[in-house]
Amino acid sequence: MKRDYVPALLENLIWFILMAVFLFFTLQSPFFLTSVNISNILSAAAVLGVLVVGQTFVLITGNFDLSSESTLGLAALFGIWLIVPAMAPNWGGGILLDPYLSICAILLMGGLIGWIIGLLITVGRMNNFIVTLAMLLILRGTMLAFTQGNATSGLNFEPAEVFYWLGHAAAIDIPGVIRIPVAVVAAALVFVIGHIVLNHRRFGRELYAIGGNKQAAIASGIEADKRIRQVYVVSGVLAAFGGWMLAGRVASIQVNLGEGYIFTVMAAAVIGGVSLQGGRGTMLGALGGVLLLSTIDRGLNLMKVSVFWIKVIQGLIIMLAMFIDAQRVRYRARSAEETRALAAAPQASEH
Numbered sequence: 112m113k114r115d116y117v118p119a120l121l122e123n124l125i126w127f128i129l130m131a132v133f134l135f136f137t138l139q140s141p142f143f144l145t146s147v148n149i150s151n152i153l154s155a156a157a158v159l160g161v162l163v164v165g166q167t168f169v170l171i172t173g174n175f176d177l178s179s180e181s182t183l184g185l186a187a188l189f190g191i192w193l194i195v196p197a198m199a200p201n202w203g204g205g206i207l208l209d210p211y212l213s214i215c216a217i218l219l220m221g222g223l224i225g226w227i228i229g230l231l232i233t234v235g236r237m238n239n240f241i242v243t244l245a246m247l248l249i250l251r252g253t254m255l256a257f258t259q260g261n262a263t264s265g266l267n268f269e270p271a272e273v274f275y276w277l278g279h280a281a282a283i284d285i286p287g288v289i290r291i292p293v294a295v296v297a298a299a300l301v302f303v304i305g306h307i308v309l310n311h312r313r314f315g316r317e318l319y320a321i322g323g324n325k326q327a328a329i330a331s332g333i334e335a336d337k338r339i340r341q342v343y344v345v346s347g348v349l350a351a352f353g354g355w356m357l358a359g360r361v362a363s364i365q366v367n368l369g370e371g372y373i374f375t376v377m378a379a380a381v382i383g384g385v386s387l388q389g390g391r392g393t394m395l396g397a398l399g400g401v402l403l404l405s406t407i408d409r410g411l412n413l414m415k416v417s418v419f420w421i422k423v424i425q426g427l428i429i430m431l432a433m434f435i436d437a438q439r440v441r442y443r444a445r446s447a448e449e450t451r452a453l454a455a456a457p458q459a460s461e462h
Contacts, residue, residue: 124435125383125399132403136410143413150290156405157298158183158357160398162376163383164305165349167397168342170380171309172335173322173389174232176343177243177373179350181250182224184369186217186354188254190274191265191364201268202261210273217351224250225347229340247373254366264363278359294356301349306394318342322389374429379404382432388440404428 136143162179169176193213197205208216224246231242257263265271276293283291309315320328321335329335358364383400385392407428411421 125396125403128382129399129403129406132406132410136406136413140410140413143410146287146289148409148413150292152402152405152409153295154292154360155408156401157292157294158353158360159372159375159379159405160298160401161301161349161353161356162372163379163397163401164301164394165346166376166380167305167385167392167394168309168318169346170385170387171318171322171389171392172339172342173325174239174339174342175243175377175387176225176228176346176350177240178224178228178246178250179346179376180369180372181247181254182221182347182350183354183357183372184364184367185250185254186221186351187358187361187368188257188263188354188364188366189220190214190217190355191271191358192257192263194271194274195263195265195268200264200266202258202263203265204257207270210270213274214355217355218348221347221349221351221354222344223347225343225345225350226340228347229343232343233336233339251366251370254368258366260366262363262365266362274355275359275362278356278361280359294359297352297356301352302394302398309394314338314341319390322386322391324390375404375425378425378429378432381436382428384439386439387436391439400432 142148162183165179166176190213192204193206193208193216194210195201195203196207197203228239228242228246231237232239265274277297278292278294280293281290282293282296283289309318317328317333317338320331320333321338325335354369357368361368379400380392380397381387381400382403383392383398384396385400407424408421411424416424
């Protein structure tokens, strides 16, 4: 009986935790269950969610992408840098590019970054940890080079409003009742598309096969290296999309935008059931991880918890995510061993 319910519980644990956390903060703060706070939770979850979708594709193949936080930051910065005037107060490039072209440019840039990473890993046979860590540093340094450390801003510059639209406009706005930002709708669509691709398309099935056993996948005719390059492109484009989304929320882009974000992204994916070893995970579980971390963040802020303790709590959440993933792996391995033993038992009795 234990073998039956423990794996199922571990796979769906995220939703039980989310309900418990939601109830806890509702009882602790009268401001938690308000339309404004729910809107804030969803807005924070939108940016995080877009990155987690990209990371989920990569993780399922047995790889990971540490550079996505810097791709997010560079996309937000570069997008507005192309649009606004040079020097104070905007500190842009003075190119005054059309905002729509700027958006296309940063999405292409994100895809190119992902393609380069995938190429180095699959053709150059380089370690994915080292490649993505190096790319994280390269992109962060590029942000400093663009601005010389200055914050780039599109405030009071009308063309920049088009670029900011995704991050601050509302799809539904009923004063005093509900406000659903455009970013939330966009993130929901990304999750839906990601779910369809992973569960109902050959591409998704091949990713699971690669993460489960890459050599077996290659032997069955799957172009594993090509798929790995493609998931890094997806991760890069979605990270740039997240940067465009975040730019509308913060308006003034600092050179450290997105710094440390990757830990939250990885924790959200793993605690939602996406395995670091590859071959396991769903978009629905990843969504649960995103909602959980966004809820905890807003709840702690409402309770006026010290920022220092928030860091401790975030670290404990990451540790919990790793623990849950380890237990999933352990129970799956034990279940596989028991299945093999049961299959071998009839053969042994025949002899």
